[in-house]
Amino acid sequence: MTTQVTTTDLQAFTQNWLDWYRAQEERLADPHGFLAITGLHWLDDRPQRFPDAPGAWWTGTDGVTVALDDGEELLVDGAPVRGEHHFGVLPERGGVDAVWGDAVIEVAKRGGNDIVRPRHPDAPLRTAFTGTPAYAPHPRWALTGRYVAFDEPRPTTVGAAVEGLEHVYDAPGRIEFDLEGRHLSLTAFPGHGAGRLTVLFTDATSGVTTYAANRALTVEAPAADGTVVLDFNRATNLPCAYTDLATCPLPPVENRLPVAVEASQKIPRERGGA
Structure with missing residues (x-):
């Protein structure tokens, strides 16, 4: 279900997001990034x-x-x-x-x-990098979901930004959540750090205002009851959004969301973004 935001301090929420956004941009523009x-x-x-x-x-x-x-x-x-x-x-x-x-x-x-x-x-x-366009952050895109582990990790083959290349991940489970009156789910892959998960997805903004091929979202380790937070304000472009010299994985077919997630990073200027 959608996280309630009636008591959210929007200014503090925005500042926290800006700190995260700037760190992402610094990492991307590192001398060896x-x-x-x-x-x-x-x-x-x-x-x-x-x-x-x-x-x-x-x-x-x-x-x-x-x-x-x-x-x-x-x-x-x-x-x-x-x-x-x-x-x-x-x-x-x-x-x-x-x-x-x-x-x-x-x-x-x-x-x-x-x-x-x-x-x-x-x-x-x-x-020449001048930064990545992005939607203004808003708590409405920070959703509460539920992680459901598979009985055994499922080997999942996905395509890549490079034609003919494939990546294989052992998907440990899926994340279920509600958005705009729809019950949705996303297959999750192992993330960086103990218990963390990574979700690759596209949505109705892909190829319109956000990069067409993919975006990625890091999800912190689920709580004991499976509760997770999907903060789409922190969905990131993968390197292939900026350069053809990347081998980024594409989302599994079931991770193509039928709704518009108007949050976080947009199409980079390097790809013609505004």
Whole structure:
């Protein structure tokens, strides 16, 4: 049901949201954040060189390897490496950040594929960034819901911002809630932090005022009775809303909400947003 807001201090609510919003924008525009990415390079067993990273890169059954030229150096876990360096087999959605001068070379695995994704502070997308448009926050979009755990986590395959790529998540349950007279539910994926959940969704604003492909919402760990708060004021754009050099997951089909969630971040200016 919708949270009652008759006693809510709207000014304090707005200030709390502004603090959250500014932190999101700072993280996005970090010198080595997603706006700093200059390339998305897919590795195979052939050594490849890229204009925005040192050395030659390849992958195989033993994982990712780079062969650095004379005079080239990376810092990996704070230690300098030269010549040939083996990053090993990387876990899905994991990776290593290797420092190269003022840049970071992200070495990662996404959708079962090893990638190199350099991040340079002077990337034009980052230096031109002026912030993300957003709806004014309002307590009406902070909803109380109920988390219902599945008997066992359900492997759930979803598409990605990159055509042909897939992500697989073990969905632990769903969140049920009411909005605009409708009883709705969203499949939840594991979040960052103990007990937290992540929800990927679209709604009737997607492709109109908000990014078409997806938005994400972090949900704090459910209470003992399953109660959760869905604060759509804090729904975030994923990196693919700003750059084509991201491999973001798409929502499962059941997470396409038939209502307009006019809250939080809108279409970025980088994608033609107002």
